[in-house]
Every structure is written in structure tokens, then in C-alpha cells.
Amino acid sequence: MTTRIVELRRGILKKNDELAAGLRERFASAGVLVLNLVSSPGTGKTALLERTLRDLRSRGMRVAALVGDLETDHDARRLAASGAPVRQINTHGICHLDAEMVGRHLDAWPDVALSSLDCLFIENVGNLVCPSSYDLGERIRVVLLSVTEGEDKPLKYPGLFNSADAAVITKMDLAAPCGFDRELATGNVNQIRPGIRIFYTSAKTGAGIEEWLNYLAGQARCL
Amino acid sequence: MTTRIVELRRGILKKNDELAAGLRERFASAGVLVLNLVSSPGTGKTALLERTLRDLRSRGMRVAALVGDLETDHDARRLAASGAPVRQINTHGICHLDAEMVGRHLDAWPDVALSSLDCLFIENVGNLVCPSSYDLGERIRVVLLSVTEGEDKPLKYPGLFNSADAAVITKMDLAAPCGFDRELATGNVNQIRPGIRIFYTSAKTGAGIEEWLNYLAGQARCL
Numbered sequence: 293m294t295t296r297i298v299e300l301r302r303g304i305l306k307k308n309d310e311l312a313a314g315l316r317e318r319f320a321s322a323g324v325l326v327l328n329l330v331s332s333p334g335t336g337k338t339a340l341l342e343r344t345l346r347d348l349r350s351r352g353m354r355v356a357a358l359v360g361d362l363e364t365d366h367d368a369r370r371l372a373a374s375g376a377p378v379r380q381i382n383t384h385g386i387c388h389l390d391a392e393m394v395g396r397h398l399d400a401w402p403d404v405a406l407s408s409l410d411c412l413f414i415e416n417v418g419n420l421v422c423p424s425s426y427d428l429g430e431r432i433r434v435v436l437l438s439v440t441e442g443e444d445k446p447l448k449y450p451g452l453f454n455s456a457d458a459a460v461i462t463k464m465d466l467a468a469p470c471g472f473d474r475e476l477a478t479g480n481v482n483q484i485r486p487g488i489r490i491f492y493t494s495a496k497t498g499a500g501i502e503e504w505l506n507y508l509a510g511q512a513r514c515l
Numbered sequence: 516m517t518t519r520i521v522e523l524r525r526g527i528l529k530k531n532d533e534l535a536a537g538l539r540e541r542f543a544s545a546g547v548l549v550l551n552l553v554s555s556p557g558t559g560k561t562a563l564l565e566r567t568l569r570d571l572r573s574r575g576m577r578v579a580a581l582v583g584d585l586e587t588d589h590d591a592r593r594l595a596a597s598g599a600p601v602r603q604i605n606t607h608g609i610c611h612l613d614a615e616m617v618g619r620h621l622d623a624w625p626d627v628a629l630s631s632l633d634c635l636f637i638e639n640v641g642n643l644v645c646p647s648s649y650d651l652g653e654r655i656r657v658v659l660l661s662v663t664e665g666e667d668k669p670l671k672y673p674g675l676f677n678s679a680d681a682a683v684i685t686k687m688d689l690a691a692p693c694g695f696d697r698e699l700a701t702g703n704v705n706q707i708r709p710g711i712r713i714f715y716t717s718a719k720t721g722a723g724i725e726e727w728l729n730y731l732a733g734q735a736r737c738l
Contacts, residue, residue: 300523332556333643333672334664362644364670385674387610387644418671419644420556421585421610440663440689441557447587448641449556451608466663469692 308426311391315398315429322406325512326414328389328428330452331436332445333418336462338367339495340436340504341413345374347505348411353512356404358397359415360389367415377404388422389414391429410512420449432511437481438463439472446480453484458491460504465494531649534614538652545629548735549637551612551651553675554659555668556641559685561590562718563659563727564636568597570728571634576735579627581620582638583612590638600627611645612637614652633735643672655734660704661686662695669703676707681714683727688717 319326329337341357348355356377359367368380381389381397394414398406406412414430416423435456437445440463446453453459459481467474474492481490489507493500542549552560564580571578579600582590591603604612604620617637621629629635637653639646658679660668663686669676676682682704690697697715704713712730716723 297523297527300520304520332641333668334555334661361671363673364667366667366671385644387642417644418555419610419642421608421640421642422645438557438663440661440686444587444589445556448584448589450586463663466689466692469689 305425308391311395312427312429315391315395316431319406319412319429319431320515322409323515324406324409324412325432325508325515326412326428326430327432327434327508328414328416328423328430329434329436330416330420330423330456331418332420332438332441335418335436335438335441336495337415337418337436338370340460340462340493341415342371342374343495343498343501344413344505344508345371345376347501348508349375351505351509353410353509354408355411355413356409357413357415358394360393360417362386362417377401379404383417387417387419388426389416389428390426394428411508420445420452424451424455432457434458434460436460436462437477439467439470439477443473443477443480446477446484450484453481456485456488458489458507459485460491460493462493462495464492464499465497528648531614534618535650535652538614538618539654542629542635542652542654543738545632546738547629547632547635548655548731548738549635549651549653550655550657550731551637551639551646551653552657552659553639553643553646553679554641555643555661555664558641558659558661558664559718560638560641560659561593563683563685563716564638565594565597566718566721566724567636567728567731568594568599570724571731572598574728574732576633576732577631578634578636579632580636580638581617583616583640585609585640600624602627606640610640610642611649612639612651613649617651634731643668643675647674647678655680657681657683659683659685660700662690662693662700666696666700666703669700669707673707676704679708679711681712681730682708683714683716685716685718687715687722688720
């Protein structure tokens with residue numbers, strides 16, 4: 293059975309890669325910067341995104357978000373308060389988003405034309421393992437790690453950190469009560485993905501958010 | 516391809532269920548209470564287990580742990596400081612433990628006879644989705660949720676909460692800085708798994724640990 297599983301798994305990933313390549317081309321023609329946000333459940337993807345959508349809009353950028361969860365539309369409702377177009381993807385038991393789901397939801401989103409956007413954020417299902425294998429056609433994969441999770445996570449989940457283009461440390465406002473060791477966490481991220489850009493943020497206090505927004509705006513300009 | 520995937524997935528889970536049934540019988544004959552600890556990465560499974568192993572040993576109970584991670588043996592080294600026998604399982608990219616891994620590691624653990632133990636803890640890979648489908652032959656599945664993760668997680672990851680026999684809220688020492696809403700979290704756990712036993716703990720301060728240890732000791736006596 294193992295050989296069949298390996299073959300089938302390769303087949304699924306190959307199919308996903310083909311669909312993702314199509315999406316990537318579509319995003320490039322539309323001139324939209326697409327980011328795939330990945331992390332554990334509860335790292336604060338939605339809180340960062342809430343603030344990011346609101347602040348980028350106030351800079352005049354046109355932004356939207358697709359948000360993945362197994363169940364519920366809580367996150368879409370939270371994010372919609374920013375005024376940006378938001379669409380919820382419920383995976384019903386599937387532990388990651390894939391390119392097919394993203395393509396299907398984009399096609400079924402009549403009020404949003406990709407070419408009218410500067411940035412599209414895709415918030416993945418909370419999971420530090422499985423999303424690493426599924427390309428969504430994004431230009432930038434952002435891995436988030438909260439100060440509450442432990443500095444060792446990059447070493448324990450190297451696949452996801454190794455496939456990321458940028459890292460955001462979240463909940464810096466809780467660094468002191470958690471005894472967060474910034475040097476150790478930074479060292480561990482760099483050990484898995486040397487030289488990756490790292491942002492140290494708190495969506496609550498706004499710490500580090502300006503730098504993160506400047507990075508996004510810069511990336512959107514460079515398309 | 517979808518039909519083949521569904522069939523193969525069913526086959527894998529059926530095979531796992533058969534192996535898990537064999538393990539369950541083995542654990543019952545040995546008279547050992549086996550627990551499967553599941554949660555997100557960074558919820559504090561290892562910190563709770565560190566304290567649990569140490570405190571149960573000081574009560575004279577014979578305990579051991581199998582600990583799953585994609586990579587590294589950090590957790591096994593942390594847990595071994597308790598004096599209990601501990602064995603690391605590295606899954607190398609697999610997002611959950613399965614019954615085959617558990618059986619194989621038990622067979623290769625010559626210094627530990629199941630019949631000499633009161634409690635065996637299995638710390639699963641940090642993941643709120645995939646471990647729900649893989650029975651490890653445990654008697655009690657414990658889902659952990661930290662106050663830092665957000666009260667909505669039971670609703671967003673119902674599969675894992677629904678398959679659990681007990682829930683442990685961790686990091687209660689951070690409840691105030693996180694603005695943790697205990698009533699809301701408790702209500703959400705109960706919405707998915709009505710009447711489940713819930714412990715509110717801090718491995719750091721020791722809050723709620725006595726009640727948790729009493730529960731474990733009681734369950735071990737009732738085998």
C-alpha cells in the first residue's frame with residue numbers, strides 16, 4: 293500500500309503545482325501581490341490581517357482577503373469590518389488550502405476583479421505542517437510565530453519555515469509575561485531559513501506594524 | 516482521482532483502526548492507562564507533561580512517555596529530566612502519530628515493559644486537525660487549548676474537540692494579559708463536546724494541577 297500512497301501523493305501534489313502555476317500566471321497578469329499566511333492555530337493571523345487590511349486601506353491601497361478555516365465564518369466576519377472584500381473558504385475537515393479551492397473561490401467572487409486589487413491575502417488553515425506542501429500560486433509565503441508558542445517551533449516544524457519568504461513574530465506585547473527569548477527565536481528561524489526577513493509585531497499595540505506595512509507596500513510596487 | 520483518494524484514505528484509516536484495536540487490547544492486558552495528548556503546536560503539551568510526570572512519580576506512580584515531533588529530540592530530553600522513561604518518535608514530515616508508529620516504538624523500547632507502568636502518555640505532533648482521525652489505542656484522548664490561542668478554536672476545529680475525552684486549558688497564568696474569556700471558551704468546548712471534563716491549569720504556577728493529577732490517578736485505579 294505504501295507505494296500506492298506515495299504515488300498518489302505525488303500525483304495530488306503535481307496536480308496542485310499545475311493549478312498553482314496557473315494561478316501564479318493569473319495573479320501576475322492582474323498585477324496583484326498575493327500572500328499566503330501560514331501558522332499554528334491561534335498565532336494571530338486574523339488579528340494581524342485585520343490591522344493590515346485596515347492600515348493598507350488607509351494608505352489608499354486596494355486589498356482583499358480569502359480566509360481558510362475548517363468550519364465557521366468568524367474570521368471572514370472579523371476581517372470584513374476593515375471594509376475590504378473578504379471571502380471565507382470552509383475546508384470541512386481538510387487541514388490546508390489548495391490551489392483548486394483558491395481558484396474556485398476566486399471564480400465565484402463576482403464582486404472582486406483581481407486586476408482591481410493591489411494585494412490579495414490568503415489566510416491559510418491554522419496548521420504548521422500540511423500547508424507547506426500546497427503552493428497556492430502566491431508570490432510571498434509568510435510564516436507567523438507567536439511569542440507564546442515557544443522559540444523551538446522553527447526547528448520542530450522545519451518544512452513550513454523552510455518554504456517561507458518572510459516571517460512575522462506576533463504578540464510581542466506578551467513577550468515579557470511569556471519570557472520570550474528573541475535572540476533564540478531569531479537564531480532558530482535563521483537556522484532553518486538563513487537570511488529570511490523577520491518582523492517583530494504586535495497587532496494590539498502596533499509595534500512593528502509600520503515596518504511590515506512598508507514591506508508590503510514596497511513588494512506591491514515592485515510587481 | 517478523487518474516488519481513488521477516498522478509497523485509499525478509508526483503507527489507511529481502516530488499517531490504523533485495526534492496529535489501534537490491537538494496541539488497546541495490549542494496553543488493557545498490561546493494565547496500563549494510556550493517554551493521547553493532542554493540541555496545536557505551542558499549547559504547552561510538553562510543559563504540562565513535564566510537571567505531570569514529575570508529580571505522579573512523587574506520588575509513587577510508575578509513568579512513561581512517548582513523544583511525537585516532526586524533527587528534533589528536544590521534548591524527549593526535556594521530559595527525561597523528570598526521571599521517567601521517555602522515547603522520542605520523529606515523524607519526519609508526517610503531521611500526526613499513527614498506531615503503527617506507536618507499536619513499532621513500543622517494541623523497540625527494551626527497558627520499558629508496559630505491565631510495569633501505571634500510566635503511559637503519548638504526546639502527539641502539534642496539530643489541531645490530522646491527529647483526530649488516528650486512534651492510537653489510547654483509553655483517554657486529552658485535547659489541550661492554551662489561553663493564548665483564542666476562545667474560538669473548539670468551533671473552528673470541531674473534529675479534534677469532538678473526539679476528545681477530556682480538555683485541559685493551559686497557561687492560565689497568562690489569562691489576564693491575554694484577556695482570556697473563560698466562560699466563552701468553556702461554552703465553546705461544551706458546544707462541541709457537551710459535558711466533557713475540563714481542567715483549567717498552569718504548569719508554571721501549578722494552578723489546577725492537583726485536580727488534574729487526581730483525575731489521572733483515579734482513572735489509573737479504575738482500569
